[in-house]
Structures are given as structure tokens and as C-alpha cells.
Amino acid sequence: MIYNDFNGLKLSRLGFGCMRFALDPETNTIDQEKVNAMFRLAREKGVNYFDTAYPYLDGKSEGAMAEALKNYPRESYYIADKFPGHSLPGPVDNRALFNISLQRCGTDYFDFYLLHNITEWSVKIYEDPAYHIIPDVIALRDEGKIRHLGFSFHGGPELLEAFLTRYEGVFEFVQIQCNYLDWTLQDARTKYDIITRHGLGVWVMEPCRGGKLAVLDEVSHQKLQALGGGSDASYAFRFLQDLPNVKMILSGMNELFQVEDNLATFESHLPLSEEERETLFSIAESLKKGVPCTGCRYCCDGCPQELNIPYLIECYNDYKYQSSFTASMRIDGLDEGRKPADCVACGQCAHACPQGIDVPSVMEELAELYEKGPKWSSAAKSRHESIKRDLNM
Numbered sequence: 001m002i003y004n005d006f007n008g009l010k011l012s013r014l015g016f017g018c019m020r021f022a023l024d025p026e027t028n029t030i031d032q033e034k035v036n037a038m039f040r041l042a043r044e045k046g047v048n049y050f051d052t053a054y055p056y057l058d059g060k061s062e063g064a065m066a067e068a069l070k071n072y073p074r075e076s077y078y079i080a081d082k083f084p085g086h087s088l089p090g091p092v093d094n095r096a097l098f099n100i101s102l103q104r105c106g107t108d109y110f111d112f113y114l115l116h117n118i119t120e121w122s123v124k125i126y127e128d129p130a131y132h133i134i135p136d137v138i139a140l141r142d143e144g145k146i147r148h149l150g151f152s153f154h155g156g157p158e159l160l161e162a163f164l165t166r167y168e169g170v171f172e173f174v175q176i177q178c179n180y181l182d183w184t185l186q187d188a189r190t191k192y193d194i195i196t197r198h199g200l201g202v203w204v205m206e207p208c209r210g211g212k213l214a215v216l217d218e219v220s221h222q223k224l225q226a227l228g229g230g231s232d233a234s235y236a237f238r239f240l241q242d243l244p245n246v247k248m249i250l251s252g253m254n255e256l257f258q259v260e261d262n263l264a265t266f267e268s269h270l271p272l273s274e275e276e277r278e279t280l281f282s283i284a285e286s287l288k289k290g291v292p293c294t295g296c297r298y299c300c301d302g303c304p305q306e307l308n309i310p311y312l313i314e315c316y317n318d319y320k321y322q323s324s325f326t327a328s329m330r331i332d333g334l335d336e337g338r339k340p341a342d343c344v345a346c347g348q349c350a351h352a353c354p355q356g357i358d359v360p361s362v363m364e365e366l367a368e369l370y371e372k373g374p375k376w377s378s379a380a381k382s383r384h385e386s387i388k389r390d391l392n393m
């Protein structure tokens with residue numbers, strides 16, 4: 001196992017993400033024996049970091065993780081958990097929620113604790129004085145119940161820079177979606193640079209983009225095989241291993257063969273050759289279905305609606321690859337009058353765009369994708385209810 005030094009700790013570079021344990025569709029329960037077997041193997045081969053969150057698997061992930069770790073000395077591994085600010089029904093007793101997580105995880109402290117899922121929308125909750133979230137987690141850290149504080153992030157680079165500047169010295173690490181596709185698709189490259197410049201560690205989630213980079217289309221798969229073999233997933237992990245400030249790579253494993261394959265990749269660091277790296281980037285380009293916006297902002301000055309066009313195009317490109325809550329949350333976070341439906345199709349931007357992007361058509365399609373796509377506000381209702389139940393509200 002490759003290890004990293006992080007603020008005096010020796011962290012396995014591969015962390016076990018506990019979001020994807022398979023649920024039995026009939027009983028809606030986790031196959032604990034399977035989780036135990038995966039953890040046994042991971043522990044034998046040196047994995048010492050386990051990442052869960054309050055809402056994962058309807059609250060069942062924390063308990064399943066604790067059960068699989070119960071026979072190992074507590075000081076021999078690290079637990080990361082997350083505060084679900086983006087899922088709250090309103091201001092709640094934050095400490096009570098934190099204590100539920102501690103109890104479910106069978107511990108009295110968290111090695112790592114994150115504000116879960118900061119975006120342009122959820123940051124308003126996290127920073128709302130009525131919710132009192134950030135002062136409470138800082139207090140919990142000062143009391144020793146949290147050893148290292150960080151946050152997971154799904155927003156854009158501008159927000160990341162502003163948030164880190166506002167909270168300089170508070171956080172030690174930031175968890176971002178990063179892989180060779182999102183390096184450009186979600187501008188993970190810029191986010192990596194921002195986090196590194198602020199002197200914090202980069203934690204990676206979605207190293208294989210929800211499994212998509214682990215099972216590529218046949219043409220892309222053959223391109224990698226022609227380079228000498230190794231699983232598709234191994235190439236995705238090696239891309240990340242080459243980034244020196246990536247201190248933790250979380251993989252949400254739910255099958256034993258995935259654990260075996262990942263452990264083999266993390267036995268040693270095998271840097272990508274230039275040819276391998278170029279091949280990964282060309283595969284990434286072939287997977288994208290959006291428009292080639294470079295973020296130059298030449299289009300922005302003349303927009304009568306003052307839309308943040310490159311920001312909206314990032315959301316559009318994200319939707320075009322795969323519909324998810326991320327893009328809709330980012331649009332939810334925009335002020336009224338600044339959303340894609342507010343485009344009046346004047347065409348100024350299209351004339352200014354050196355890439356020849358038909359921005360008015362993009363805005364029209366984006367407005368539709370946003371309107372018809374998944375909305376966090378609907379999905380969050382069941383989370384609100386379960387938090388209310390947990391807190392007896």
C-alpha cells in the first residue's frame with residue numbers, strides 16, 4: 001500500500017468509500033457479510049481510511065461501516081464522516097445530529113469530519129447564522145471530538161476560492177470530484193490548484209466517475225489495453241496517484257473483485273507515461289457531449305441579462321455528460337434573473353465567442369434540462385423527514 005504523510009498522520013492513499021454498499025432490494029438491508037469480507041481484505045492490505053456520511057444509504061452506511069470495523073483497534077484506522085447541512089429541514093440541534101453519527105459509528109470522536117456537499121446553493125445554509133453550523137463544528141473540533149476538519153465540494157472554482165479565503169486556517173482538506181474526465185469537464189484542475197495554493201490537502205471522490213471510467217466503451221477500453229493492459233479503473237487511479245497533493249483517493253467499492261483490483265493498483269505508484277496520459281485525455285474528450293467553452297469570458301460584457309455564461313455552460317456540459325443534482329444545485333444557487341431561462345436570445349454572446357458556440361441555443365436547452373432534470377428540492381424532502389425523525393422533531 002502507498003501511504004501519504006498528512007499533518008503527522010500516515011494515511012493509506014486508497015480510502016474505502018462507504019456510499020455504495022449494495023442494498024438488498026427486498027429487505028432494503030446491507031449485506032453485512034459482504035462488507036465484512038471487503039473490509040477484511042482492505043485492512044489486510046493496509047487500507048486505514050473509511051469514509052461515510054450521515055445520509056448515505058438512508059442512514060445505514062455508518063452502522064455497516066462500524067460493524068465491519070468493530071474488531072480492529074480504534075487507533076489503527078481513521079473514520080471520516082460528514083455533517084448534512086445540505087439536507088436539513090431548517091435550523092436543527094447540530095450537536096444532536098453529530099452525536100447520532102458518533103453513536104452509529106460506535107466512536108466518541110471522528111478523525112476527519114466534513115461539511116457535506118458545499119455548492120453555490122448549499123453554502124447559503126452553511127453560512128446562515130440561524131443554522132450556526134460552522135461555529136458548532138469548530139467548537140466540536142476544539143473539544144477534540146473532531147480531529148481534522150474539511151468539506152466536500154461540488155461548486156465552481158470562484159466559490160471555492162472565496163470560501164477558502166473566508167475561512168483561512170479553519171479547514172485542513174477539501175474533497176472534490178476529480179478524475180481524468182472532470183479534470184477539464186468540471187475544471188477539477190483549477191480546483192486542485194486553488195486548494196494546493198491555500199496549503200490544504202486534496203481528497204478525491206468519484207475517481208472513476210461513479211464507475212463509468214472503470215468500465216469504458218469498447219473502443220476506449222481497447223486503446224488502454226493497447227498500452228499494455230491493466231484494468232480501466234487502474235488507469236483512472238494512476239492518473240490521480242501522479243498528482244502530488246492528492247492525499248486521499250476514495251473508492252466506493254461494493255464488490256470483492258473491485259477491492260482486489262484497487263489494492264493491486266495501490267501496491268505501488270506506477271507513474272503514467274506521456275503516451276498513457278495523452279490517451280486518457282483523448283478518451284476524456286471523446287466522452288464529453290457538451291460545447292468547448294474555454295471560460296475566456298469574452299461573451300460576458302455585452303450580456304444585457306448579466307448572465308454568468310461560462311458558469312452556466314459548465315452546468316450545461318455537466319448535464320450533457322450525465323444528469324445529476326450537481327448542475328441543478330449550482331443553478332439553484334444563482335440569484336433570480338440570472339438563470340438560463342432569463343436569456344433573451346439577443347445573440348451578443350455568440351458574436352463575441354471565439355469558439356463559435358451558439359450560446360443562445362445552449363441557454364435554451366439548459367433551461368429545459370434544468371426544468372425537467374432532477375431537483376434537489378424534491379429529493380431532499382425524504383431526507384428532511386428522516387432527520388426530523390432522528391431528532392424527534
Ligand code: SF4
Pocket residue numbers: 302303304305306307309342343344345346347348349350359360363
Ligand atoms: S443571448 Fe442570452 S446569454 Fe447571450 S448575451 Fe443575449 S441574453 Fe446574454
Ligand code: SF4
Pocket residue numbers: 292293294295296297298299300309310313352353354355356357359
Ligand atoms: S466567449 Fe465562448 S468560450 Fe469564451 S466564455 Fe463565452 S462561451 Fe465560453
